[in-house]
Amino acid sequence: MAIHLGGNQYGKAEVRLVRVDRGAERHAVTDLNVTTTLAGDLEATHLTGDNSGVLPTDTQKNTVYAFAREGVGEIEAFGLRLARHFVDTTPTITRARVRLEQYRWERLTVDGQPAHHSFARAAGTRTATVAYDGSTAWVVSGVADLTLLNTTGSEFHGFHRDRFTTLPETDDRILATAVSASWRHGGDPADRADAAWAESFRQAHRHLLEAFADTHSLSLQQTLHAMGERVLRHREELVEVRLALPNKHHFLVDLEPFGLDNPGEVFFAADRPYGLIEGTVLRDGAPDPGLAWW
Structure with missing residues (x-):
């Protein structure tokens, strides 16, 4: 009976990230839940335990935080940056998918004026999914x-x-x-x-x-x-x-x-x-x- 490895992928699920942009006039909050998923030439780790082609999920988590240090911006653009990085810098990875949830915060007002650093959670969660295969990117918001x-x-x-x-x-x-x-x-x-x-x-x-x-x-x-x-x-x-x-x-x-x-x-x-x-x-x-x- 012939047996073979089928489709597979791996990644880091639900990396919680909060970035505070501390402007002189007011602060801004970006509150994210990020999941990275990678696929490619990964037979060796499944069949023999050879991990030389595996980018650890802990590294994927660290990459999310490191990229956030440069600024997040809109979640679609942030997801594109991450997906391209994983494919373009890891030889065994041919496809990356990044899923993002953004928990939205609305600025409070005091006496009709916007507060400098106070927020309330807004209704609805903004989402984005970005996929990249080395040549083409797809974006779903x-x-x-x-x-x-x-x-x-x-x-x-x-x-x-x-x-x-x-x-x-x-x-x-x-x-x-x-x-x-x-x-x-x-x-x-x-x-x-x-x-x-x-x-x-x-x-x-x-x-x-x-x-x-x-x-x-x-x-x-x-x-x-x-x-x-x-x-x-x-x-x-x-x-x-x-x-x-x-x-x-x-x-x-x-x-x-x-x-x-x-x-x-x-x-x-x-x-x-x-x-x-x-x-x-x-x-x-x-x-x-x-x-x-x-």
């Missing part, structure tokens, strides 16, 4: 744990029924979700400036929110498509949007046993089980780099 809610403007009816179906139809419900969205950049990201990455994120984020608010939803699937479509229509640099939308169910509480009515005002917010709606919206003709970047 996104946001996770962005909790949204519409108190009306959502329906769900006309669905298939079988003998196990008990869900009533509704023409007015609360629609709530915790958005995880990722969008892939087209073209060559090599020379994109920090300002371009920042503006792309701000605008994609804005269009996601506006689509959620503007869409009279007949299903969460319809809302998902509307969110992805709006981002692509307004941001030419993006070619694909992937979304995962858990349905955060809100059930109307029956107050009749207490002699009370409930005209859509008192709800029970259930945390599980929940529907999970996932989908991809693509620009026609968008190149597909495969799963190496995802």
Whole structure:
């Protein structure tokens, strides 16, 4: 029976990094969780324990911190710097992927003025995944744990029924979700400036929110498509949007046993089980780099 080594990769998971830029007028905080993943000619370490081609995961961690000393900037650019470094300086490594989560902090104000060094954690986590294979780089930006809610403007009816179906139809419900969205950049990201990455994120984020608010939803699937479509229509640099939308169910509480009515005002917010709606919206003709970047 023939046996061989299949696909493999390794790296350092969840390197926590906080950088404080100490400007004279105000401080700025960059709060990251960074995961590096490397692949290449690594048969020897698996088959014989020869580690001569292995860049230790501890070295990968140290590299993240050392690069941060030079400044982080936008997370997409920081990920590109790291990915290129690992491939270009380690002979056995042919592909690097860097995943970044940025925990966002908003500056506090005192008497209407921005505080010098005080912050509050902002909603939603900014994300980026960068992959580089020695010649081509792919960049995916996104946001996770962005909790949204519409108190009306959502329906769900006309669905298939079988003998196990008990869900009533509704023409007015609360629609709530915790958005995880990722969008892939087209073209060559090599020379994109920090300002371009920042503006792309701000605008994609804005269009996601506006689509959620503007869409009279007949299903969460319809809302998902509307969110992805709006981002692509307004941001030419993006070619694909992937979304995962858990349905955060809100059930109307029956107050009749207490002699009370409930005209859509008192709800029970259930945390599980929940529907999970996932989908991809693509620009026609968008190149597909495969799963190496995802």
